[in-house]
Amino acid sequence: MIDNNANNILQSTKLQLTPGGEPQKHIMKSSRAFGYTVLADGQQFELYVGSEVAVIEHDEHAKMVLDKGQYRKTNQMEFDPFNNTVSYIFD
Numbered sequence: 909m910i911d912n913n914a915n916n917i918l919q920s921t922k923l924q925l926t927p928g929g930e931p932q933k934h935i936m937k938s939s940r941a942f943g944y945t946v947l948a949d950g951q952q953f954e955l956y957v958g959s960e961v962a963v964i965e966h967d968e969h970a971k972m973v974l975d976k977g978q979y980r981k982t983n984q985m986e987f988d989p990f991n992n993t994v995s996y997i998f999d
Contacts, residue, residue, distance in 0.1 A: 916945060917943040917944065917945055917956065918943065918944055918945065918946075919941040919942065919943055919944075920941060920942065920944065921937065921938055921939065921940065921941050921942070922935060922936070922937050923935070923936045923942075923944060923953075924936075925953065925964065925981050927951070933966070934964055934965070934966045935964070935965050935966075936955065936962055936963070936964045936974075937962065937963050937964075937965065938957070938960050938961065938962040938963070939960050940958065940959060940960040941958075942955065942956060942957050942958060942960075942962050943955070943956035943958070944956065951983050951996060952980065952981055952982050952983065953980070953981040954978065954979075954980055955974070955978070955979040955980070955981060956978050956979075957974050957975065957976050957977055957978075957979070958976060959976065961973055961974060961975055961976070962974045983996045983997065984996070984997040985997065
């Protein structure tokens with residue numbers, strides 16, 4: 909059971925997990941609300957799937973089905989040693 913008051917957990921039936929628009933968006937959907945928290949950098953999420961499965965959809969690959977449980981959505985980062993910068997990588 910998700911305690912909605914703990915840790916500022918938000919609820920939704922649809923959530924865009926990646927920034928930007930078409931076609932590079934990953935959308936998490938469920939017929940029932942799932943919980944999520946946006947982590948400090950605004951790019952990562954803690955995801956809480958309850959009684960119904962959730963599905964992550966993307967135009968360029970097969971859907972991913974998430975069973976009941978807790979998940980963390982992270983981003984790959986890349987370090988450029990030539991200009992000493994770190995950037996997020998999006999597919």
